[in-house]
Amino acid sequence: xxxRSCLLLKMSLFAAQSVAALLPAVNQLAARTAALAxxxxxxxxxxxxxVKSSGAEYEHAATNAWNLENSEYSPTCIVFPxxxxxxxxxxxxxxxxxxxxxxxxxSHSAMKGWNTVQDGVLIIFSSMQNVAYDVAQDTxxxxxxxHWHDAYASLEPHGVAPLGGRAGDIGMGLLxxxxxxxxxxxxxxxxxxxxSVDVVLANGSxxxxxxxxxxxxxxxxxxxxxxxxxxxxxxxxxPVHTGTQENKTYFGGTILFDSNAEALxxxxxxxxxxxxxxxAGEFILMSFINAVAGNNISPLYFLWAxxxxxxxxxxxxxxxxxxxxxxxQLGQLSYFELQETLGLANERGQxxxxxxxxxxxxxxxxxxxxxxxxxxxTAHKEFFNMTTLAFTPIPESQIQAGxxxxxxxxxxPHGQFAAVQIYEAFNSGITEIPLSVQTAIGQLIEGSVxxxxxxxxxxxxxxxxxxxxxGLPLYLNECDPDQHVFESxxxxxxxxxxxxxxxxxxxxxxxxxxPVGL
Ligand SMILES: Cc1cc2nc3c(=O)[nH]c(=O)nc-3n(C[C@H](O)[C@H](O)[C@H](O)COP(=O)(O)OP(=O)(O)OC[C@H]3O[C@@H](n4cnc5c(N)ncnc54)[C@H](O)[C@@H]3O)c2cc1C
Ligand SMILES: *[C@@H]1O[C@H](CO)[C@@H](O)[C@H](O)[C@H]1NC(C)=O
Ligand SMILES: *[C@@H]1O[C@H](CO)[C@@H](O)[C@H](O)[C@H]1NC(C)=O
Ligand SMILES: *[C@@H]1O[C@H](CO)[C@@H](O)[C@H](O)[C@H]1NC(C)=O
Ligand SMILES: *[C@@H]1O[C@H](CO)[C@@H](O)[C@H](O)[C@H]1NC(C)=O
Ligand SMILES: *[C@@H]1O[C@H](CO)[C@@H](O)[C@H](O)[C@H]1NC(C)=O
Ligand SMILES: *[C@@H]1O[C@H](CO)[C@@H](O)[C@H](O)[C@H]1NC(C)=O
Numbered sequence: 378x379x380x381r382s383c384l385l386l387k388m389s390l391f392a393a394q395s396v397a398a399l400l401p402a403v404n405q406l407a408a409r410t411a412a413l414a415x416x417x418x419x420x421x422x423x424x425x426x427x428v429k430s431s432g433a434e435y436e437h438a439a440t441n442a443w444n445l446e447n448s449e450y451s452p453t454c455i456v457f458p459x460x461x462x463x464x465x466x467x468x469x470x471x472x473x474x475x476x477x478x479x480x481x482x483x484s485h486s487a488m489k490g491w492n493t494v495q496d497g498v499l500i501i502f503s504s505m506q507n508v509a510y511d512v513a514q515d516t517x518x519x520x521x522x523x524h525w526h527d528a529y530a531s532l533e534p535h536g537v538a539p540l541g542g543r544a545g546d547i548g549m550g551l552l553x554x555x556x557x558x559x560x561x562x563x564x565x566x567x568x569x570x571x572x573s574v575d576v577v578l579a580n581g582s583x584x585x586x587x588x589x590x591x592x593x594x595x596x597x598x599x600x601x602x603x604x605x606x607x608x609x610x611x612x613x614x615x616p617v618h619t620g621t622q623e624n625k626t627y628f629g630g631t632i633l634f635d636s637n638a639e640a641l642x643x644x645x646x647x648x649x650x651x652x653x654x655x656x657a658g659e660f661i662l663m664s665f666i667n668a669v670a671g672n673n674i675s676p677l678y679f680l681w682a683x684x685x686x687x688x689x690x691x692x693x694x695x696x697x698x699x700x701x702x703x704x705x706q707l708g709q710l711s712y713f714e715l716q717e718t719l720g721l722a723n724e725r726g727q728x729x730x731x732x733x734x735x736x737x738x739x740x741x742x743x744x745x746x747x748x749x750x751x752x753x754x755t756a757h758k759e760f761f762n763m764t765t766l767a768f769t770p771i772p773e774s775q776i777q778a779g780x781x782x783x784x785x786x787x788x789x790p791h792g793q794f795a796a797v798q799i800y801e802a803f804n805s806g807i808t809e810i811p812l813s814v815q816t817a818i819g820q821l822i823e824g825s826v827x828x829x830x831x832x833x834x835x836x837x838x839x840x841x842x843x844x845x846x847x848g849l850p851l852y853l854n855e856c857d858p859d860q861h862v863f864e865s866x867x868x869x870x871x872x873x874x875x876x877x878x879x880x881x882x883x884x885x886x887x888x889x890x891x892p893v894g895l
Contacts, residue, residue: 408477408496409453415474415498416454422466423456430454438501439493442484443546444729447492449808452479452499459504461575461583461610468608469581471498477888480608482521483548485722487731487800488858490890491604492550497888500608502549510535510616516572517614521549526721533713536624537616540567543662543716546723552612554854555601555787557769557796559683559715560617562660565778568600568785575611579884583610588783598875600785601866603853604891606879615782619712627658627715629683632697633704635676638665638751642743644696645768649737649795652693653772658685659693664767665747667754674758683715727762727802728810732822733856734797735849735865736768743768746843750799753821757814760807765800786875787850788867798855799843822857853892863894 420428429435430453438455440448453476456467471478477497479490486492493499502522508531509518517539519528526545532538540558542551556567564570573587574596584607586596598606620626634641645663652659659682666677680697682689687709689698736742750766776789799822803810810818821843845851851862863869876895880886886895 405496411474411476412453412497415470415476415478418470418474419454419456419467419498422470423463427458427463428454428456438503439499441725442481442493443723443725444487444489445726445803445808446489446728446810447484447486448725450490450493450495452494453496455499455501457501457504458610461577464500464577464608464610465581465583467498467500468577468579471888472580472884475888479889480604482550483524483542483546485547486550486854487729488856488890491858494890505610508532510537515616517616519549519612519614521609521612524548525551526717529713529716532616533621533711536618536621538619538712538716539614539616540564540570544719544722545717546721549609549612550604551854553599553601553603553609555785555852556854557771557852559660560619562770562772562775563658563778564617565775565782566600566785566787569779569782570615570617571596571600571612572615573611573613574599574609576607576609578607579880579882593783594871594875595879597784597868598786598872598879601787601853602872602876602892604889605876605885605895607885617712622711622713625709625711625714627683627685627710627712628687628707629689629710629715630681630707631705631718632680632682632702632707634678634680634700635703636678637700638676638678638747639744640700641665641678641680641697642747643740644700645770645795646738646740646743647696648693649768649770649793651793652770653774653793654693659683660770661694661697662767662769664765665750667751667761667764669754669758669761669763672758674754681718683710726805728807730801730803730810730818731855731857732799732818733845733851733853733860733862734799734822734843735794735845735851736797736843737792737794737846737849742846746797749821749843753817757811757817760803760811760814762802762804764802765798767798767800769796769798770794771796786866786868786872789850790848790867794846794849796852796855797843797845798852800855818857819859822860856892858890859893861894862892869894 442448458464477494479494479499481492481501505520505522507520508528525541525547540560552568558567575585577583584592586592662681664679668675754764772793779785851865853862856862
């Protein structure tokens, strides 16, 4: 009897294991079937000029993502909406077919799978790129497929600019992750300048969210919630009156260093702690780059520094200016010219990977981060084209500006800190991130403690990492897809409640890749 039940148990375990082994294949078949149904329905409803499953336009769009990993997928079909109604039709069909889906705007997120989909419907906004300035309302209207460079170029003649990306090819997805603009220290995250957003919810319903209407909760969640809260089809933004190209209001530019990392880190740490004058209009980006060519690693440490005025005042920038540089290009600039300093950054063809940290504290914290990143680069140099460790100061004035406009879901604590981006571009020819590098990235950013069991003695704890300082929010647009960014937000509990209200069947979380934690 005992033997028999054991055998039965064994047999049922075996059966369960075989089913488990088959599950991925079964799931994939179900996903493919659902996507085919959604695509067939959408082709009927919207026509073959809006919905494509093959052909040159499909091929180009499917392989155009900035991160090479995201151009290796084959969506079942791609929808190129021209109107908000097209998006509603698409989302309704996706919802009813229970199909997987993804949304792509500027295509610049590095997160694998967030802006494309295998066996699902991909919505690409390349046919919705209108930019307008409403003089009477003094608001900027941007369609979801606009790239920031085009927005700046068409708005410059009006003397206005939105808060947006510092590199021109970046798209509107930046707004949904928060958005760090050159103007952020004085005006908040880019999303803090939103006046209204039109959103197609998971079930296809259209709502307009503002700070003052019945969807004010959704409005707040969109300012940092990424792709989780629906599909944005129209952004209305408050402008900054920066002037035209004739108004050379700013002084600044690029300074390049090839050494003196410690002095630069000290200057960065001090700037992050101390500089906080929204009216002075000062801002920097300190970017440590290791350019890798074969066995050679060349340090290229870039400081971009700007000030509203006719010089870089020594009280603010003196520590940086005292460090010997190898190149510097500083001058009197209009905001539009300033905005072009970083260029478009639109090259394609390499795997790109981001990781986020956030630091507050003394010099040693910055030096530690730098050493870890430097060692990480050296250890895996055969795979890298370049690695970057970049610091964007988030001053108290930025947090205050956001609160004054109703607040965002990131809800950073009072005080100053640095958003830290750890970024690697891989060599061409590498089509997936090697496991060894992926593991090292995890150790670097996630703060995981690795235990090595040493047979001679007992065990050693090897802690090599750039853990975020406690209590600070991670920046969604610069994170690794495994990082728990939402959990780092000041309003995480509220974010979960709002999500449950606007997507009660959790359709987005189950059918679309994006930030974890909901
Ligand atoms: C070279 C470079 C420079 C950068 N510089 C900056 C910078 O200065 N400041 C900064 O803040 N960030 C910067 N970033 C990060 C940037 O903010 C993110 O990569 C951003 O998510 C890109 O938006 P996108 O529209 O180009 O990308 P996409 O990959 O198209 O979209 C990003 C995410 O948003 C979702 N999404 C896009 N549009 C919609 C929509 N309408 N509705 C719902 N979901 C949508 C997508 O599904 C995806 O998950 C930079 C990135 C790069 C590569
Ligand atoms: C949609 O927009 C594209 C590009 O703007 C245009 O070529 C096309 O004719 C439009 N299609 C429809 C159905 O409106
Ligand atoms: C731009 O310059 C014009 C002409 O000098 C001036 O009237 C205007 O106020 C300036 N605008 C800004 C934003 O500086
Ligand atoms: C950086 O700051 C630390 C801590 O204040 C100090 O000990 C060190 O000498 C500084 N290094 C440089 C190069 O300025
Ligand atoms: C980096 O590598 C050097 C040389 O191997 C080592 O001395 C140093 O301790 C490492 N630093 C960190 C922070 O891991
Ligand atoms: C690395 O980057 C440099 C400069 O951007 C580029 O010229 C080169 O082709 C890249 N190499 C590889 C192997 O990707
Ligand atoms: C869609 O979802 C929203 C949020 O849950 C809900 O208010 C709305 O009634 C739903 N629309 C339809 C057509 O079911």
